[in-house]
Each structure stands twice: as C-alpha cells, then as structure tokens.
Amino acid sequence: MGNxxxxxxxxxxxxxxxxxxxRAGILQTAHYTVKTPAFxxxxxxxxxKALTPDDLRDSGVEIIVxxxxxxxxxxxxxxxxxxxxLHGFMNWNRAILTDSGGFQAYSLMNTRKxxxxxxxxxxxxxxxxxxxxxxxxxxxxxxxxxDIAMVLDECLSYPATYEDTLRSQELTTRWAKRSKAFSGRxxxxxxxxxxxxxxxxxxxxxxGELVDIGFDGYAIGGLSVGExxxxxxxxxxxxxxxxxxxxxxxxxxxxxxxxxxxAVAFGIDIFDCVIPTRNARNGTLYTWNGSIxxxxxxxxxxxxxxxxxxxxxxxxxxxxxxxxxxxINQEPLSFRLNTIxxxxxxxxxMREIRRSIEINKFDDFRKEFKNPxxxxxxxxxx
Amino acid sequence: MGNxxxxxxxxxxxxxxxxxxxRAGILQTAHYTVKTPAFxxxxxxxxxKALTPDDLRDSGVEIIVxxxxxxxxxxxxxxxxxxxxLHGFMNWNRAILTDSGGFQAYSLMNTRKxxxxxxxxxxxxxxxxxxxxxxxxxxxxxxxxxDIAMVLDECLSYPATYEDTLRSQELTTRWAKRSKAFSGRxxxxxxxxxxxxxxxxxxxxxxGELVDIGFDGYAIGGLSVGExxxxxxxxxxxxxxxxxxxxxxxxxxxxxxxxxxxAVAFGIDIFDCVIPTRNARNGTLYTWNGSIxxxxxxxxxxxxxxxxxxxxxxxxxxxxxxxxxxxINQEPLSFRLNTIxxxxxxxxxMREIRRSIEINKFDDFRKEFKNPxxxxxxxxxx
Numbered sequence: 001m002g003n004x005x006x007x008x009x010x011x012x013x014x015x016x017x018x019x020x021x022x023r024a025g026i027l028q029t030a031h032y033t034v035k036t037p038a039f040x041x042x043x044x045x046x047x048x049k050a051l052t053p054d055d056l057r058d059s060g061v062e063i064i065v066x067x068x069x070x071x072x073x074x075x076x077x078x079x080x081x082x083x084x085x086l087h088g089f090m091n092w093n094r095a096i097l098t099d100s101g102g103f104q105a106y107s108l109m110n111t112r113k114x115x116x117x118x119x120x121x122x123x124x125x126x127x128x129x130x131x132x133x134x135x136x137x138x139x140x141x142x143x144x145x146x147d148i149a150m151v152l153d154e155c156l157s158y159p160a161t162y163e164d165t166l167r168s169q170e171l172t173t174r175w176a177k178r179s180k181a182f183s184g185r186x187x188x189x190x191x192x193x194x195x196x197x198x199x200x201x202x203x204x205x206x207x208g209e210l211v212d213i214g215f216d217g218y219a220i221g222g223l224s225v226g227e228x229x230x231x232x233x234x235x236x237x238x239x240x241x242x243x244x245x246x247x248x249x250x251x252x253x254x255x256x257x258x259x260x261x262x263a264v265a266f267g268i269d270i271f272d273c274v275i276p277t278r279n280a281r282n283g284t285l286y287t288w289n290g291s292i293x294x295x296x297x298x299x300x301x302x303x304x305x306x307x308x309x310x311x312x313x314x315x316x317x318x319x320x321x322x323x324x325x326x327x328i329n330q331e332p333l334s335f336r337l338n339t340i341x342x343x344x345x346x347x348x349x350m351r352e353i354r355r356s357i358e359i360n361k362f363d364d365f366r367k368e369f370k371n372p373x374x375x376x377x378x379x380x381x382x
Numbered sequence: 383m384g385n386x387x388x389x390x391x392x393x394x395x396x397x398x399x400x401x402x403x404x405r406a407g408i409l410q411t412a413h414y415t416v417k418t419p420a421f422x423x424x425x426x427x428x429x430x431k432a433l434t435p436d437d438l439r440d441s442g443v444e445i446i447v448x449x450x451x452x453x454x455x456x457x458x459x460x461x462x463x464x465x466x467x468l469h470g471f472m473n474w475n476r477a478i479l480t481d482s483g484g485f486q487a488y489s490l491m492n493t494r495k496x497x498x499x500x501x502x503x504x505x506x507x508x509x510x511x512x513x514x515x516x517x518x519x520x521x522x523x524x525x526x527x528x529d530i531a532m533v534l535d536e537c538l539s540y541p542a543t544y545e546d547t548l549r550s551q552e553l554t555t556r557w558a559k560r561s562k563a564f565s566g567r568x569x570x571x572x573x574x575x576x577x578x579x580x581x582x583x584x585x586x587x588x589x590g591e592l593v594d595i596g597f598d599g600y601a602i603g604g605l606s607v608g609e610x611x612x613x614x615x616x617x618x619x620x621x622x623x624x625x626x627x628x629x630x631x632x633x634x635x636x637x638x639x640x641x642x643x644x645a646v647a648f649g650i651d652i653f654d655c656v657i658p659t660r661n662a663r664n665g666t667l668y669t670w671n672g673s674i675x676x677x678x679x680x681x682x683x684x685x686x687x688x689x690x691x692x693x694x695x696x697x698x699x700x701x702x703x704x705x706x707x708x709x710i711n712q713e714p715l716s717f718r719l720n721t722i723x724x725x726x727x728x729x730x731x732m733r734e735i736r737r738s739i740e741i742n743k744f745d746d747f748r749k750e751f752k753n754p755x756x757x758x759x760x761x762x763x764x
Contacts, residue, residue: 045711052719300457317473325457
C-alpha cells in the first residue's frame with residue numbers, strides 16, 4: 001500500500017494493489033474524499049447542464065470540473081469569491097477541479113495571441129480584451145476556491161511539427177514554474193499538465209521538467225485533439241511511464257467509456273469529458289448493451305427502461321417510449337432525464353472499474369466490457 | 383356541509399362553509415383527492431416543462447392539465463393508451479384533467495374550418511389533415527385516461543358580435559350534448575364548458591343548457607382572450623350565478639395570482655394557466671413582495687433566496703445571484719429551478735387561500751394580498 005502525504009491538502013492512497021498498472025485509490029481533497037479511478041462530469045459555467053447538485057450526488061458523483069475561462073468572463077471570479085467560492089455559489093459540497101483556461105485558448109479563442117507572458121484574447125461575450133497569464137489563471141482559481149487548480153498550459157493544434165511542439169512544451173514548463181511560484185492557497189492542490197504533442201520524447205521531457213518543479217498531481221493534456229484513438233492511448237501510456245507512481249494522474253478530455261477502461265489499464269486515475277452530458281442532450285444514451293439513439297421510431301412503444309439493470313432515477317421511473325416522446329418534443333425534461341442517466345452510467349462504470357481493481361479482476365472486466373458508445377465522439381466544449 | 387355524489391367518479395365535498403361565496407372543498411377523482419381551490423400546472427405534451435413528477439409532488443401539486451390536441455398529434459392517443467394511459471406514460475399518479483382541443487382550435491390552428499360536425503384542421507407538425515369532432519375529442523380523452531375530460535367547445539375570437547357569439551354558443555351546446563352521449567368511461571368525469579362571449583345573457587343561456595344536459599362539473603371558457611381584466615372577472619362572476627352550487631367550477635386559462643384570488647372570491651374552484659411555468663423560463667419569478675426579473679444586474683451579488691419565506695427546493699438551496707447567473711447563461715438548470723419556484727409559489731398561494739377560507743378569513747387574506755405579478759401577462763399556449 002502506498003500512502004503519500006503531499007505538501008498541501010491532497011492525499012492519494014492506494015486501495016488496490018499498486019503492483020498492477022490499474023490503480024484504485026482514495027484522493028483526499030479539501031472538500032471531499034474521492035474514490036479513484038474517477039470520472040468528473042463537466043460543469044463549465046458552475047452547473048452541470050440540466051442537473052442539480054442533488055442529481056449529481058444521487059448518481060454518486062464525487063468531483064466535478066468547472067472552468068476558469070468561462071467563470072472569469074461570466075459572472076467574474078471576484079463575484080463568485082464574494083458569494084462563497086464556487087462551492088457556495090453552486091451549492092456543491094463535494095470536490096471541484098478547475099481547468100486553467102488553456103484548453104479554451106486552444107478551442108474557443110479565435111482571436112487569441114500567445115506570448116511569453118500569456119494568452120491574449122477577446123471575450124466571446126462582449127469583445128473586451130483580456131490577457132490570461134499563468135498568474136491570473138492561479139488567481140482566478142484561488143478566488144473560485146476549487147479543490148484542485150490546473151496550471152495554465154498551451155494546447156497545440158493537431159497536427160503540429162516537432163519544432164512547434166518543442167517550443168510550446170518549453171513554454172508550458174515555464175508557465176508551470178510561474179504558476180507554482182504564484183500559488184498560495186493551503187487548501188488548494190495544483191496539478192501540472194504534461195504537453196509534448198504526439199512526440200514521446202517531448203512528453204518525457206515535459207513530464208521530467210514538471211516533476212522537477214513538483215506538483216500535487218499530473219495531468220496529460222493536448223490529447224483528444226484530432227489524433228486517432230490508438231495514437232491518443234499510445235501517447236498517454238508512454239507519458240504515464242515518466243510520472244511518479246505515488247501521484248494522481250489525470251487524462252484530460254477523455255473520453256468514451258472504452259477509452260476510460262483502456263486508460264485505467266495503464267494507470268490513469270481521473271478523467272473528464274463532455275461526452276456523457278452532451279450526448280444526453282443529443283439523445284444518445286448509454287446502456288450496458290450498447291448505446292441507444294432515443295429518437296428512433298423503434299422506441300415509440302417500448303415500455304422498457306433504457307437499461308434494465310440501471311438504478312438511476314430515469315430508469316426507475318420512465319420508459320424508452322416516454323423518453324423518446326420527450327426528446328422528439330424537445331421538452332426541457334428530456335435533457336434532464338437523459339443527463340441523469342448518462343451521468344449515472346459513467347459513475348456506475350467507474351464503480352465497476354474500482355470494484356474489479358480492488359478484487360484483482362480488472363483484466364477480466366476489461367475483456368468483458370462491451371463497447372457502449374455511439375453518437376457524439378469528440379470531447380470538447382460543453 | 384354540502385356533499386353531493388355524482389353519477390361518475392367525481393365527488394365534491396365542501397370543507398369550508400358553503401354559505402360564503404369563496405368555497406373550499408375536496409374533489410375526489412379516480413386517481414387522487416384534490417383540495418380546492420386548486421391550481422393546475424400545464425403539462426401540454428405529457429410533461430410540465432422542466433419538471434419531473436417528483437418535482438410536482440414536492441410542490442404539493444395534486445392535479446395537472448394535459449392537452450388532447452397536442453397528444454393526439456404526437457405521440458398519438460393510442461400509443462399512450464398502450465403505454466398505460468397518460469398516468470402510466472408520464473409516471474404521474476395524481477389527478478389529470480385533459481383539455482378538449484377547443485382552445486387550441488382558437489389559438490393554434492390557423493388553417494381550421496369549423497362546421498357542425500367539428501373542427502377541420504391541418505397538423506402543425508406534418509401538414510396532415512384532421513377532423514376533430516366532439517366524439518373524437520372524447521375518444522382521445524378516453525384513451526388518455528384522464529380523471530376529468532372536457533367537452534369540445536368553440537372558443538370565439540375577441541371581439542365578436544352578438545350574432546356570432548349566439549351561433550357559436552348554440553353550436554357549443556350541441557357539441558356538449560354529443561360529447562355527453564358519446565362518453566363512456568366510468569372512471570372519467572366530464573365537464574361542460576360555458577361559452578357566450580362577453581354577453582351575460584348568452585352566458586346564462588349557455589350555462590342553463592349545459593346544466594340541463596348535466597355534467598360532473600362546469601368550466602367557464604372563452605375568457606382571457608384579449609378582453610380587459612375587469613371584463614373577464616365581470617363575465618366570470620356573472621356566469622357563476624347560473625351554475626349549480628354543488629358542482630365544481632373551473633375558470634379556464636386564468637391566471638395571474640390576483641386574478642385567482644378575485645375569482646375564488648366569487649366561487650371558482652379550479653384554475654389553470656401557463657403563466658407560472660412560462661414566466662419561470664422567461665426569468666420572471668414570484669415572491670410575496672412582488673415579482674422579480676431575475677436577469678437584472680441588481681441581483682448579481684444578491685446572496686438572498688428569491689423569497690425568504692419560501693420553502694421550495696430552489697429557495698432552500700440557491701441564491702438570487704446564482705439564479706441570475708444561470709439565467710444569463712441560459713443554463714438548462716435555470717428553467718428547472720425557476721419553474722420549481724413558480725409552481726411552488728402558486729401552490730403555496732392556493733394553500734393560503736384554502737386555509738383562509740376554512741377559518742373564515744378569506745376576505746382578510748384577499749385585502750392583504752399584494753400584487754406579485756409582472757412579466758408575461760397572458761395565458762395561452764405553453
């Protein structure tokens with residue numbers, strides 16, 4: 001059993017055997033103790049779309065992701081600070097990880113310009129100009145009061161040359177140093193983000209430099225940006241080898257259920273992705289026998305629940321026929337019931353993964369796991 | 383105490399003194415016993431927008447309205463019948479009243495043509511042609527299995543001449559006769575709908591003819607169609623005088639809180655309107671000190687709940703500042719939390735009305751009741 005006490009509020013304790021690649025553990029944050037491997041639903045703007053905090057708790061969610069970039073622009077981090085931080089603001093008493101804005105710089109800020117100092121961008125809301133520096137990203141996250149803050153990183157477009165990737169990776173390291181130097185909240189952990197594109201040697205270089213700086217946990221960024229699935233998994237797996245065993249590992253923006261299962265196999269601990277929530281609104285719903293496009297006319301008279309083994313509120317109370325009707329009518333209730341189900345499905349998947357690791361049966365679980373994915377396949381903005 | 387046993391499943395028992403105009407009672411339907419005066423949230427397409435059945439029960443809702451016209455077109459009444467009727471389909475085990483489609487003929491069907499036989503219209507969904515007869519309206523409602531069915535009526539445009547109103551009122555009576563003759567479900571009550579426009583003598587004629595046919599309850603239709611508030615109340619009050627004291631009275635499509643209070647005063651028992659739910663989505667929220675437009679910047683840092691005396695889920699858990707943020711971001715959660723509050727507010731209003739009637743203090747309640755309305759002022763389609 002590994003048991004590593006960090007400088008800040010983050011304890012990570014293995015509950016499964018650490019001699020296997022797949023790890024089960026307990027991540028103690030300032031607000032909540034999170035069982036890993038964990039999946040974090042995305043609550044970009046201080047709300048997981050269509051769900052209340054109670055809906056999240058009922059699904060077993062222990063940690064969510066919120067977004068520095070979005071909350072900085074609206075309503076503003078100082079307003080959230082005044083209102084009790086993100087936990088008080090949205091009335092969520094479990095753990096929160098905040099992303100730094102680096103991924104939004106990559107995916108949203110069309111008018112951005114990246115310099116040594118930071119990311120210059122125009123607000124998509126009112127056109128106002130902003131400069132997101134590593135220090136500002138930490139200041140915002142400090143005001144938000146998340147349990148885990150991410151350093152600002154540069155997330156390159158795909159594909160990128162070796163030269164561009166090297167330049168970007170080195171910038172990310174310098175930004176990581178500045179972030180760590182600026183950070184200050186005792187109750188907030190900080191994760192570094194490994195970059196290095198699709199080049200294994202740059203991933204190694206990035207990981208080594210971040211480990212030298214010293215973070216409470218390590219994320220793998222810059223994946224799921226257009227490369228194919230096998231490349232994503234190959235680079236993530238190669239990166240893990242350069243990360244310390246006793247620190248938490250976070251594969252950002254991943255992913256589909258089978259991606260999660262495969263990444264747990266080589267030692268990833270936490271995940272986030274908009275797929276379950278966005279697919280819910282698109283009407284793509286998960287079952288243990290594959291995914292369902294609820295709009296199909298085949299479900300018009302289908303009295304069964306989405307998944308007969310599922311214990312979520314939606315499956316306990318409503319038929320596929322009713323869910324189809326709500327979706328066809330684009331009823332607001334459709335988004336909520338579908339989201340409850342998909343979020344619950346992902347949490348159940350993580351529970352099954354953890355259980356199988358703890359009884360040393362993860363390899364069997366992985367072999368038997370059927371591909372339940374369909375619909376929207378790319379993680380990204382919620 | 384009045385205690386009148388009807389031919390079908392509808393018992394209406396006074397719980398307050400029937401010697402006063404304002405009445406409190408208990409309306410026993412096949413699925414649930416409803417305390418009156420009651421307000422019915424509108425669940426047009428087999429869902430009250432953004433709310434689950436549990437949300438409705440938690441607010442104290444005992445009866446909702448669903449819509450024959452919408453459910454006939456989509457998903458189709460026979461599909462709902464196959465899926466256990468409307469109660470089974472939407473998993474709502476309390477009372478349901480179904481409107482007949484007459485009001486939709488007035489407000490939605492632009493391509494309609496009204497003949498002696500019924501209402502000929504084109505589907506707004508696929509352009510298909512349909513003929514809604516009094517018999518079909520009853521057949522649909524029988525398939526839906528609502529606790530209370532409404533007869534098909536003609537709802538005239540406002541203003542209308544005496545001559546047109548007379549013709550229309552007489553057609554409505556003939557349709558009411560056909561509806562009653564066609565009805566058959568033992569567990570479904572039928573209400574007649576008094577028409578007669580803005581002419582008190584035609585209202586009297588209509589009420590008299592319907593009472594001669596004999597219904598389980600009587601609705602006042604054709605109001606809230608553009609006339610001013612005082613006219614609406616004047617005609618409704620005049621109509622009540624021609625209705626039997628021992629039968630339930632339903633003022634259709636009304637209304638604002640102060641309209642409800644005023645109409646209870648002259649003996650109305652049940653109400654429905656889209657105002658609380660539609661206003662919720664528009665960000666107009668009720669408090670006992672007046673209504674709030676939640677988008678206003680004054681609420682940006684407002685830590686208070688919407689109404690400090692309110693016990694709804696929204697007020698127990700979230701600040702005005704958070705609700706404003708959700709609304710500005712048009713988060714799906716905004717619609718749900720706002721709707722929970724407004725539906726709860728209306729139910730609380732009805733609880734206060736009933737309480738005050740039962741202790742003979744309704745007049746005091748009415749005098750003290752502040753006008754909490756703002757925002758969208760007209761009932762209509764959800």
